[in-house]
Amino acid sequence: xxxxxxxxxxxxxxxxxxxxxxxxxxxxxxxxxxxxxxxxxxxxxxxxxxxxxxxxxxxxxxxxxxxxxxxxxxxxxxxxxxxxxxxxxxxxxxxxxxxxxxxxxxxxxxxxxxxxxxxxxxxxxxxxxxxxxxxxxxxxxxxxxxxxxxxxxxxxxxxxxxxxxxxxxxxxxxxxxxxxxxxxxxxxxxxxxxxxxxxxxxxxxxxxxxxxxxxxxxxxxxxxxxxxxxxxxxxxxxxxxxxxxxxxxxxxxxxxxxxxxxxxxxxxxxxxxxxxxxxxxxxxxxxxxxxxxxxxxxxxxxxxxxxxxxxxxxxxxxxxxxxxxxxxxxxxxxxxxxxxxxxxxxxxxxxxxxxxxxxxxxxxxxxxxxxxxxxxxxxxxxxxxxxxx
Ligand SMILES: *Cc1c(COP(=O)(O)O)cnc(C)c1O
Numbered sequence: 001x002x003x004x005x006x007x008x009x010x011x012x013x014x015x016x017x018x019x020x021x022x023x024x025x026x027x028x029x030x031x032x033x034x035x036x037x038x039x040x041x042x043x044x045x046x047x048x049x050x051x052x053x054x055x056x057x058x059x060x061x062x063x064x065x066x067x068x069x070x071x072x073x074x075x076x077x078x079x080x081x082x083x084x085x086x087x088x089x090x091x092x093x094x095x096x097x098x099x100x101x102x103x104x105x106x107x108x109x110x111x112x113x114x115x116x117x118x119x120x121x122x123x124x125x126x127x128x129x130x131x132x133x134x135x136x137x138x139x140x141x142x143x144x145x146x147x148x149x150x151x152x153x154x155x156x157x158x159x160x161x162x163x164x165x166x167x168x169x170x171x172x173x174x175x176x177x178x179x180x181x182x183x184x185x186x187x188x189x190x191x192x193x194x195x196x197x198x199x200x201x202x203x204x205x206x207x208x209x210x211x212x213x214x215x216x217x218x219x220x221x222x223x224x225x226x227x228x229x230x231x232x233x234x235x236x237x238x239x240x241x242x243x244x245x246x247x248x249x250x251x252x253x254x255x256x257x258x259x260x261x262x263x264x265x266x267x268x269x270x271x272x273x274x275x276x277x278x279x280x281x282x283x284x285x286x287x288x289x290x291x292x293x294x295x296x297x298x299x300x301x302x303x304x305x306x307x308x309x310x311x312x313x314x315x316x317x318x319x320x321x322x323x324x325x326x327x328x329x330x331x332x333x334x335x336x337x338x339x340x341x342x343x344x345x346x347x348x349x350x351x352x353x354x355x356x357x358x359x360x361x362x363x364x365x366x367x368x369x370x371x372x373x374x375x376x377x378x379x380x381x382x383x384x385x386x387x388x389x
Contacts, residue, residue, distance in 0.1 A: 012345060019046025022364045022371055024350070033349045035363045035375055040184065040216045040328075043243040044288055045364040051246055054284035055277065064275040073279035080286050081254060084225050086234050088260040091253045092274030096215035096241035097130025099251035102268055103178065103211050103237050104134050106255065108154070110209055110262045111175035119175040121211075124160040126186035126355065127179060129213055138178060140186070160189060163198040176209035176237075177202075181227030184216035187355030188323055188330025193231035200233040209259050211237035215251070216328070219243040220289050220365060223299030223326030230325065248281035250274075294365040301367060302326040305376055312380045318387035324361075331359040331383060343386055349378045359383065 016024040016032075022045050024032045037043055044051065058073075065071065078090040093099050104121065111119025123129075127140040136144050137152035140160075145151060156174065158165050160183060177199055183189040203210040212235040217227035219240060228235055236259040241251035251273075255262070272278070289295055306322055306329060313319035313331070320332040336356040344351045352360045363375060383389075 012341065014345060021045040021047075022367055031348065032345075033371065033375060033378065035361045035379070036350045036352050037243075037362050037364045038247060039352070040221060040242045040362045042247050043219060043221060043365045044246050044285065044294070045366045048246065048288065048366075050288055051248075051281060051284050054280050055248065058277050058280035061276075063277045064272070066271065066275075067269060067273065071274060071276060071279065073276045073283065074274040077274070077279040077282050077286075080283065081240075081252060084286070085238060085254055087238060087254040087256040089255055091255075091263065091268060092279070093241075093251040093253065093270050094249045094272050094278070095130070095251050096213075096239065097132045097135045097251075098270065098273075099215065099239035099241050099253045100129045100135045100138070100178075100213060101132055102253035102263070103213075103239050104138065105268060106237060106253070106259060106262050107176040107178070107209055107211065109267065110259065111173070113262065114175070114207070116173055116175060118154065118173050120154045120156050120171060120173045122156050122158055122166060122169065122174060122177045122208075124179045124183070124186075125157055126160060126183060126189070127213075128183070128185035129178070130215075160186070161191060161195055163195055163202075166199065167202060174206070174208055176211050178211040178213065180213045180215075180217065181230070182217040182222060182325055182328055184328065184360075185354050187332065187358040188328055188360055190323065190325050196228065196231040197233055200231075203236070209236040211235060211239075213239050215239055215241045216362075217325075219285070220295040220298050221327050221362070223295065223302055225289075225295055227325070244285065245278055245281040246285050248278055250278040250282050289365075292366070298326040298365045301363075301365070301372055302329065304372060305329060305361070305363075308376045309380065313383065313389075316384065316387055316389040318389065319383065327361075327363055327365060329361040330354075331361075331379075333357045333359070333383075333387065337386065340382070340386055344379075344382050347378050347382050349375070349382070351379065351382075 017027050018025045091102050108119050123138045125140045129135040129138040134152045238254045309322045318334050354360045
């Protein structure tokens with residue numbers, strides 16, 4: 001690894017130079033099945049011809065003008081996202097952390113507008129919201145925060161999934177609840193529908209904003225366009241990024257009702273955010289997801305894969321649980337397994353481990369039946385060999 005890079009990442013000893021669909025090829029010409037999609041980013045696989053064509057065409061036409069001027073493609077994308085989610089308006093950024101910065105700034109300003117000078121936001125244990133100072137302060141992981149104190153203040157932490165603890169909080173400075181409907185980095189933990197419904201009711205009663213970080217679970221991966229659509233509720237604020245541009249950087253913060261009126265002229269901005277090239281990529285992603293019915297495909301592929309795993313691991317005492325929704329799949333083992341991604345690499349499949357012992361699969365939504373079978377068989381082989389079953 002070159003010494004000219006800051007050593008911020010523990011990289012696997014492999015580099016890819018080409019991709020197609022769910023496959024990646026190394027510089028040595030070895031082929032791997034990508035079951036992590038660049039961490040929930042390349043949901044349509046690699047080198048999708050329609051996205052490549054949209055990006056090339058837009059690059060030949062107009063890449064960037066700045067938000068000093070109107071951007072027709074940004075307006076079109078906002079309209080599509082609003083229609084799909086039932087939210088009202090959008091602020092565009094370039095990453096998930098930035099989308100969350102917008103959401104957290106919105107929550108603070110909402111508090112100030114209600115006469116609360118030190119607004120607080122309820123966040124969850126084991127959450128992940130990004131690496132900027134505001135978002136790492138919101139994140140429920142000491143590892144992410146350590147060494148960067150003083151953290152941004154104004155967060156109250158609660159256990160994920162526990163409605164009673166949140167209901168018991170009666171601090172008048174609380175203005176919002178911020179959580180992932182499906183925790184990703186936290187180990188693929190799905191918030192039960194009743195929990196989300198209860199949080200919606202609490203937020204309505206107490207005039208708090210319900211804000212969802214859908215950076216990882218959004219854009220079809222959960223088997224619905226957005227994770228919250230599994231419960232019969234709507235958030236006030238939702239953030240997106242990762243899969244929104246299928247690898248082209250773009251993030252979005254959406255808002256509804258009163259929350260949609262909080263950020264006004266001069267309150268927030270971004271040089272690149274929502275430029276024509278990024279918006280063209282995202283519009284193309286939405287077209288492909290709809291035209292090819294990939295959201296439904298994510299739901300059915302998820303069922304197939306999870307039930308195959310459940311059957312295979314039913315008598316393996318070292319596999320604690322298979323869980324997830326759509327194509328966010330976690331296999332929790334009974335012990336930490338940091339060497340598992342390397343073992344999977346030997347079997348030519350890319351997977352990942354989060355929360356120490358949960359094997360995380362985030363395969364692309366375009367897998368065909370043969371590729372799905374191959375994924376299932378390979379992962380089962382790797383896990384059974386690892387656990388000695
Ligand atoms: C990846 C992720 C982020 C951070 O996104 P970046 O684009 O890396 O800044 C935030 N929230 C969740 C849930 C994520 O999975």
